[in-house]
Amino acid sequence: MVFRCVLAALPILSALQLSAAKGEAVRYRLFDTKAAMDDKTGxxxxxxxxxxxxxxxxxxGIPENERIQVTHNAMVTYRNLTNALEIRIRTGHVKPxxxxxxxxxxxxxAKTEYSCNGIDYRREYFTSYPARTGIVRLTASKxxxxxxxxxxxxxxxxxxGDKDGFGRRGTVESTGDEIRVVQEMEFQGIKFAAxxxxxxxxxxxPKDGMLQVSNATVATVLFACDTNYEVCPEMFMEGMRKEKMSKRNPVANVGKIMSDAVAKGYDKLKEEHVADYCxxxxxxxxDLGSDSSDSERKTxxxxxxYRRGKRSAYLEELYFRxxxxxxxxxxxxxxxxxxLQGVWNMHRKSPWGCGYVHNINVQMNYWPAFSCNLAECFEAYAEFNRAFRPASAANATNFLSRYRLEIPKWEKVKEYGVWCVGSTVFPFEVAGGxxxxxxxxxGGLTTKLFKDWWDFTGDRTALSRHIYPAHRGMAxxxxCCVRDYDGKILSAFSSSPEQLTDGPWHPGQKKFVNTIGCGFDQQLxxxxxxxxxxxxxxxxxxDDDVSxxxxxxxxxxxPIQIGWSGQIKExxxxxxYGSLGEYRHRHLSHLVALMPGTLITRDTPAWLDAAKVSLDGRGDKSTGWAxxxxxxxxxxxxxxDRAHRLLCGLLAERTYHNLWDSHPPFQIDGNFGAVAGMAEMLLQSHSGAVDLLPALPNAWKDGSFSGLRARGGYSVxxxxxxxxxxxxxxRKDGYAVPPKVRFGGVVVSASSVENSAFxxxxxxKQIVRLSPPSEVKVDRSSRTVxxxxxxxxxxxxxVLRNTRSAPGYDVLAKGLKGTSFRDESVDFAAEDYVTYKIVAEDESGNVSxxxxxxxxxxxxxxxxxYIMSVRNLNGIEIAEKDLD
Structure with missing residues (x-):
């Protein structure tokens, strides 16, 4: 049987239909002509x-001794996810x-195909969400x-009793046509059955815990597993956890899953899986204009x-998919x-414990959920967040106490649903505040996901169950985290994630910048x-006390302050820029108001320009997720073009052969964040309109997309x-008013309505690009620009001017034909900084x-x-002539 994914229904549009037909003809797949190495690198x-x-x-995909490594995200030791199980299928086919x-x-x-001793062998693998089952289908041509x-x-x-808390025991037994695995972790009494x-x-x-299969033409290997872990508040409550876990019987659950899968049979399981996935x-x-011949190249x-400069639109399309x-x-x-690694980990002690890291990583995991039309995928995190919030209330009050801040009465903490989040949450623990x-x-970085959930879907059930309670408790x-400092309400403890006092991190030196009111905290x-x-x-x-x-x-x-370099201050x-902390730091914590936030937009042009200065300072070389x-x-x-250049760098330097993101090591947030970025290049909706192709690179000259989502519940x-x-x-189901749509900053009206779509x-017909001015200079003595x-x-x-961290510019002059201007109103001595901006415009109103x-x-x-400090701590040379 052959199953192909059917694309979502497109409107009746001849051009788009032609592009869709091309998209269906091209197969998007990873492939290789060698098996993966049977080690950590493989x-x-x-x-x-x-x-x-x-x-x-x-x-x-090893012919002679196939390896399938199994991960279950509840198989944890203390602050650490570990490898759940290994499966081997040994054929002895050593010279395929x-x-x-x-x-x-x-x-x-997935598929593996080869020939051995004149016989063709084929394996097909998939993991079914509806059936909660993994399937391997093996066939021989003879x-x-x-x-x-x-x-x-x-x-x-x-x-x-292991001193590191890795105690683990279990049994593997074979009987009839089954292998049954039972495990127990010393940590929290986790039980696993497969x-x-x-x-x-x-x-x-059955023999010695194995199954021996002989004289077959077709065989189907079915796999099911479960644990006694359940996503619920009791898992995070020391006194309630044990009783809750004791009521779950993973052995019985696995038995039911397996019997249901057997009853369906292979063809039904595959059909159901493909339909669900698609x-x-x-x-x-x-469609970015790919060459279909690239689909026949090994990944x-x-x-x-790509690393050698041969860009492949097919690879970019494949990476997005x-x-x-x-x-x-x-x-x-x-x-x-x-x-941090999705649902994949082979290590005894996983990198960073494979936790849910909340200073950007778990949030980045879900950045593409809404724009890329996968809102249902966020529900897993939403329920997890709802489960750990009650336990985090104690961390919230502890944090407020530590910094001598006002603590609401405990009954109010419960009533308001007060919660906070530290850097990492694990399946049984909110690891501090x-x-x-x-x-x-x-916490604000986390709730932004919930607000996006509402903005993109308008799901009122989610609003009442998840979205509003998360925001209210966090508010x-x-x-309570703030104090009044000379009329400014600032975070009394503040830290820009992982930013260090003494330049780049090296072993033995790890002093974080702790301060008051940094950009990250104020913006969020x-x-x-x-x-x-x-x-x-x-x-x-x-209204109540909180509101x-x-x-x-x-x-x-x-929330936004502009500094002497014209940058957003961290x-x-x-x-x-960079006078405190690591100059090229991987985090963009002071730019969360730009992404994923919505405080910095085209409606705040001075802030947007300052954000570009900060981005330039951070540089284009970093870890995968960064x-x-x-x-x-x-x-x-x-x-x-700058965004695409970074995408090229990510694919060329921070991507493994299986397209996993390399921090290094593997971190999946880079995959998800890059997909979100590609969507942002094509469609944005965070500044009051549906903006088409807002950051289209020259490399994507021709193309099409369908099904991306915009805020307001629109599909585009x-x-x-x-x-x-x-x-x-x-389009939007049941919606009769056309949305505000822009291209190039110009509002475009709907020309017709077809099948309830605008x-x-x-x-x-074309974009007019004017040459911008350059080499702006200021003579302070004459006040001449x-x-x-x-x-x-x-x-x-x-001529535009910005001072005092205002979000926009004052227009000083327009219609100038010369290349200088005297600013009679400026008082340099009264300002911390002054930024001038010069733009060109033509008679048609086009602006450079x-x-x-x-x-x-x-x-x-x-x-x-400043010059000496940046050189000493970061190894970066700053020329005095570049400072004003």
């Missing part, structure tokens, strides 16, 4: 990940020919030629060519959420609390040629990019100290 670089949310598989393995991203089915052994091993068995069953037209014999995956399509070859595949595979309703390397803004906490306090007030109105809640307190504070948080005490954040952030600024399709939309379609065709132009034919110039220059009150001493 697991990380080469194995193919499968998953159904309940568990994950890594398939190696015509070998090939692949992972079909369109159907979530009747009765299929013989193999199936075995299972419990990794890292350790006697109870069954491996073989259905075959040959002979199946119901999510098939909603979105992306490792595509990456190798693969990221959505990974999210569908690792996070579904009723499962545990995706960790804010402090150390990350401030209380982590209650954050409104404002973000959460503004959203809370909005949601409160939507739900019709009455009154929050409303009284909102306008005094001062710290209030910062002068020039490059993904940079892609998203540059896309939000409208800088498509768009086709473009030469960088300009040809036709776009926006169709837009009235786009400009001057600039250079490459060509002034038919152009005039505007701007050229900037920032003057500051920095003295010669300030400049010299």
């Amino acid at each position: 697991w990380e670089w080469q194995s193919y990940p499968l998953g159904c949310g309940y568990f994950g598989w890594n398939v190696f 020919i015509r070998y090939r393995r692949e992972l079909d991203v369109d159907t979530a089915v 009747e009765g030629a299929l013989s193999f052994d199936v075995s299972s091993q419990i990794p890292f068995i350790t006697p109870f 069954t491996i069953k073989v259905l075959s037209d040959g002979k199946v014999v 119901s999510l995956y098939g909603r979105v399509r992306l 490792s070859e595509l990456l190798s060519l 693969y990221g959505r595949y990974l999210l569908i595979s690792s996070s579904r309703p009723g499962t545990m959420p995706a960790t 804010p402090g150390g390397h990350s401030g209380p803004g982590m 209650a906490f954050l409104s 306090i404002v973000s959460n609390n503004r959203d809370y007030i909005e949601l409160k109105g939507l739900i019709g809640a009455s 009154r307190r929050v409303s009284g504070q909102l306008e005094k948080h001062d 710290f209030r005490e910062e002068g020039y 490059l993904a954040h940079r892609i998203c952030a540059w896309a939000r600024t409208g800088s498509g 399709d768009c086709e473009w040629r030469d960088g300009v939309p040809v036709r776009a379609v926006v 169709v837009y065709t009235g786009f400009p 001057s600039w250079k132009v490459s060509s002034s034919q038919g152009l005039s110039y505007r 990019e701007g050229a900037l220059h920032t003057c500051s009150r920095a003295t010669a001493f300030d400049k010299a100290r």
Whole structure:
């Protein structure tokens, strides 16, 4: 039987239909002509990940002794996820020919094919979410030629009482046509059960914990597993956990799962799996003008060519689809959420414990959930968050006590649902509250996901169960985290995540910047609390102590400050960019108002320009996930070519052969963040309109997408040629009013309505790009601003000025024909900094990019100290002539 993923229904549009037909003809898959190496490197670089949310598989494709490594996100020791199980299928086929393995991203089915001794062998693998089952189908081209052994091993068995808390025991037994595995972890008494069953037209014999299959032509290996862990508040409560876990019987649950799977049979299981997967995956399509011949290249070859400068639109399309595949595979309703490694880990002691890290990583995991039409995948995290919030209330009060802040009465803590989050949450533990390397803004970074859930879906059930309670409890906490400092309401403890006092981290030196009111915390306090007030109105809640307190504070948080370099300040005490902390730090914590936040938009142009200065300072070289954040952030600024350059760097330097993201080591947030960034390049909706192609790079000259989502509950399709939309379609179920749609900052009206969808065709034929001015200089003594132009034919110039961290610019002059301007109203001595911006415009009103220059009150001493400090701590040379 052949199953293909059917794309989501498209509107009746000839051009888009032609593109869709092309998209269906191209197969999106990872493939290789060698098996993965049977070691840690092979697991990380080469194995193919499968998953159904309940568990994950890594398939190696080894002909003679297949390895399937199993991950279950509840198989933890203290603050650490460990390898759950190993499965082996031994055939003895040691000299195969015509070998090939692949992972079909369109159907979530993997395959291994080869020939040995004149017989063709084929294996097919998938993990079914509806059936909670993993399936391997083995076939031989010759009747009765299929013989193999199936075995299972419990990794890292350790006697109870181990000083490191890794105690683990279990049994593996075979009976009839089944292998039954039972494990127990010393930590928290976790119990794990698994069954491996073989259905075959040959002979199946149990022996020494294995199953021996002989004289078969077809065999199906079924796998099911479960634990006594349940996502619920009791798991995080010491006194309630044991009783709750004792009521779950994973052995019985696995028995039921397996009997249901057997009753369905292989064909039904596969049909059900593909239909379920494609119901999510098939909603979105992306065509960037790929060459279909690239689909016949090995994935490792595509990456190798890409590193050498041969860009592949197919690889970029595949990477986008693969990221959505990974999210569908690792996070579904009723499962545990995706960790730092999704649902895949082979290690005894996993990197960073495979926890849920809340100073950006777990949030980045879900950035593509809403824009890329996978809102259901967020439900796993939403339920997990709802489960741990009650336990985190004690951490919230402890944090407030530690910094001598006001603590609401305990009954109010419960009533308001007060909660906080530290850097990491594990399946049984909220590991402390804010402090150390990350401030209380982590909670606001988390609730932004919940606000996006509402903005993209309008789900009122989610609003009442998850979205509003999360914001209200966090607002209650954050409104107590602050003090009044000279009229500014600032976070009394504040830390920009993982930023160090003494430049880049090295062993033995780890001193984090702890301060008051850093950009990260201030921006996210404002973000959460503004959203809370909005949601409160939507739900019709009455005013209370929390809402009154929050409303009284909102306008005094001062979330954005601009510094002497014209940058968004990371710290209030910062002068020039990077004067405190690591200059090229991986985190963009002071730019969360840009991405994922919505405080910095095209409606705050001075803040947006300052964000670009900070992004330039951070640089384009970093870890995998940090490059993904940079892609998203540059896309939000409208800088498509810069965002694409970062995507190229991510694919070339931070991507393994199986397309997993390399921190290094493997971290899945980079995959998810990059997919979100690609979507941001094509469609944005965070500034009051549906913006088409807001950051389209020149490399994506022609293309189309369908099914991306915009805030307001819209689904959007768009086709473009030469960088300009040809036709776009926006739809929303039961919605009769056309949305505000923009391209290039210009509002476009719907030209027609087809099948309850709004169709837009009235786009400009081309984009006019004016040459921007350059080399802006300021002579303070004469208060004269001057600039250079490459060509002034038919152009005039505007002079804009920004001071005192205002979100916008004052217009000082427009319609200038010359290249200088005297600013009679400026008082340099009264300002901390002054930024001038010069833009060119033509007679049709087209405006160029701007050229900037920032003057500051920095003295010669300030400049010299800054230059020396950055050189000493970061190894970066700053020229004095570049400082003003």
